[in-house]
Amino acid sequence: xxxxxxxxxxxxxxxxxxxxxxxxxxxxxxxxxxxxxxxxxxxxxxxxxxxxxxxxxxxxxxxxxxxxxxxxxxxxxxxxxxxxxxxxxxxxxxxxxxxxxxxxxxxxxxxxxxxxxxxxxxxxxxxxxxxxxxxxxxxxxxxxxxxxxxxxxxxxxxxxxxxxxxxxxxxxxxxxxxxxxxxxxxxxxxxxxxxxxxxxxxxxxxxxxxxxxxxxxxxxxxxxxxxxxxxxxxxxxxxxxxxxxxxxxxxxxxxxxxxxxxxxxxxxxxxxxxxxxxxxxxxxxxxxxxxxxxxxxxxxxxxxxxxxxxxxxxxxxxxxxxxxxxxxxxxxxxxxxxxxxxxxxxxxxxxxxxxxxxxxxxxxxxxxxxxxxxxxxxxxxxxxxxxxxxxxxxxxxxxxxxxxxx
Numbered sequence: 001x002x003x004x005x006x007x008x009x010x011x012x013x014x015x016x017x018x019x020x021x022x023x024x025x026x027x028x029x030x031x032x033x034x035x036x037x038x039x040x041x042x043x044x045x046x047x048x049x050x051x052x053x054x055x056x057x058x059x060x061x062x063x064x065x066x067x068x069x070x071x072x073x074x075x076x077x078x079x080x081x082x083x084x085x086x087x088x089x090x091x092x093x094x095x096x097x098x099x100x101x102x103x104x105x106x107x108x109x110x111x112x113x114x115x116x117x118x119x120x121x122x123x124x125x126x127x128x129x130x131x132x133x134x135x136x137x138x139x140x141x142x143x144x145x146x147x148x149x150x151x152x153x154x155x156x157x158x159x160x161x162x163x164x165x166x167x168x169x170x171x172x173x174x175x176x177x178x179x180x181x182x183x184x185x186x187x188x189x190x191x192x193x194x195x196x197x198x199x200x201x202x203x204x205x206x207x208x209x210x211x212x213x214x215x216x217x218x219x220x221x222x223x224x225x226x227x228x229x230x231x232x233x234x235x236x237x238x239x240x241x242x243x244x245x246x247x248x249x250x251x252x253x254x255x256x257x258x259x260x261x262x263x264x265x266x267x268x269x270x271x272x273x274x275x276x277x278x279x280x281x282x283x284x285x286x287x288x289x290x291x292x293x294x295x296x297x298x299x300x301x302x303x304x305x306x307x308x309x310x311x312x313x314x315x316x317x318x319x320x321x322x323x324x325x326x327x328x329x330x331x332x333x334x335x336x337x338x339x340x341x342x343x344x345x346x347x348x349x350x351x352x353x354x355x356x357x358x359x360x361x362x363x364x365x366x367x368x369x370x371x372x373x374x375x376x377x378x379x380x381x382x383x384x385x386x387x388x389x390x391x392x393x394x395x396x397x398x399x400x401x402x403x404x405x406x
Contacts, residue, residue: 055406056086059399060373064089067392068382069375070271071099071259075292076403077300079368083293089376091259093271100257104243105374106279107288108353110295110362112212114235115284116158116336117302118227119215120312121234123154127222130155130315130335137218141189146197154218156201157211158335159320165195166208171281175263175274175356182250183280185213205322205333209285212336216284227284239301244290252276254289261357262377268384271377274357286355292372295362299350300370317349338363344405352397354378361397371403 060072071089087099122128134142134157135149142149147164156162170191172178192210199206216227223230228246236244243256253276262271279287290298301307308316319332319339332339340348340363350363359379362372379393 056084056399056403057088059395059402060086060088063373063375063392063395063399067375067379067395069377069392070262071376072373073099073101073103073105073259073292074371074373074399074403075102075296077296077368077370081368083296085292091376093260093262093273099259099376102243102291102293104254104256104258104289104291105360105376106254106261106277106286106353106355106358107244107290107295108282108286108355108358108360109209110290110351110353110360111282111284111286111288112353113302113336113351114231114288114298115212115215115219115227116316117307118219118230118234119154119158120308120316120335122219122222123315124309124312128154128218130158134214134218137221138214141217142193142214144193144197145195147193152201154215155335157214157218159205160207160211160322160333161202161205161320162208162211163197163199163201163204163206164208164210164214165192165198167192167210167213170195174265175277176265176272178281179274179277179356180252181281182278183283185217185283188213188281188283189217205320207322209282212285213283219284231284231288235298235307239298239306241290241294241297244288244294244298247279247287247289249280250278252278259376262381263356264377264381267380267389268382271381277356279355282355286353292360292362292374295360295372296364296370299362299364300368303349303364303366304368342401342405344401346404348400348404359393359396361400363400365404369404371400373397373399373403 056076060074063069063072070093071091074086075083077083085101087101089099091097091099119128123130131153133150134152134154142152152162167188219227219230232246260273260275263274264271305313316335316337319334322331322333330341337349338351342348346365348363348365352361358374358376360374364370373396375396379389383389383392
């Protein structure tokens with residue numbers, strides 16, 4: 001394993017903040033500004049020399065040595081556009097191959113920010129109204145026990161205030177059982193609609209992947225085109241995200257250089273390779289493949305006004321409290337964006353994501369700092385109990401805080 005520094009305990013700052021930032025609501029339970037300056041970037045981890053005093057490098061090593069993630073990778077951009085890449089651990093438990101610098105990973109729920117941006121572009125074009133019921137666009141589709149599409153607005157979907165149950169709760173818990181299963185978005189919607197509504201639309205906030213399955217179906221209905229085509233033509237290509245793509249139907253591998261992703265059948269159990277996976281189980285809620293640098297580029301461009309007009313970006317950044325289930329009382333959620341306070345007083349705008357094999361956390365600050373951290377297993381795969389899972393998940397997010405604030 002390519003770990004150069006061993007630390008026996010988290011430093012004092014991390015102990016104090018080990019439970020802060022986003023909670024597991026940012027994860028997919030399925031499993032739930034200008035261009036980046038790449039010149040002069042530095043790679044750490046497999047290429048790092050022993051004794052490095054860099055806090056991010058040490059933090060990435062901690063994720064491997066202390067939390068048990070097979071590999072970790074990160075990209076950090078400062079306010080002047082200077083980029084550093086980091087790696088730790090191994091990219092392949094069988095061969096011991098290094099984690100590729102800026103390797104491709106499955107983005108999980110970071111996809112939601114892309115999906116919301118597509119919907120908001122349609123709002124700007126006058127094709128979608130945020131406060132119109134989803135029934136207007138998808139008539140007869142959203143109904144069930146306490147569920148009425150005439151009372152759920154597009155805004156409710158994008159902000160997780162719809163009260164719709166999460167279809168993920170109905171998927172088999174063994175990831176290897178469904179790794180090759182193709183799911184049509186309508187199938188996942190039917191799983192959710194077979195359950196009772198969680199609450200009246202607009203009265204509470206609760207994260208549900210079902211909301212973004214519907215957002216993807218909305219895009220297809222309004223544009224008459226496949227969702228993957230829209231996200232590619234509207235977001236990925238215009239921003240030059242050369243290492244980000246929407247997997248084709250049935251595509252289960254990862255195209256470019258990537259660390260392998262791992263999963264276990266029980267929390268903290270033996271890790272097995274699950275890199276090859278049909279991501280349709282996440283669809284418009286979490287299917288993208290990307291890299292840490294591309295995620296930084298996307299969030300920087302999004303918050304920098306390159307993706308949306310000012311009116312739509314303002315809507316996206318209009319938040320509601322999202323602290324339920326979180327240990328951070330000031331966490332808020334806009335339309336596909338978390339707003340999270342950092343230890344240095346800055347605010348992070350971004351998202352997190354988990355899908356079998358990969359867990360990520362990403363965001364930018366108002367002054368242009370950006371960071372993305374990815375690990376190659378879910379926290380629930382490397383930790384055996386609830387406390388350990390929450391700690392491991394939090395440590396990934398703490399490293400973003402360290403990257404931006406140190």
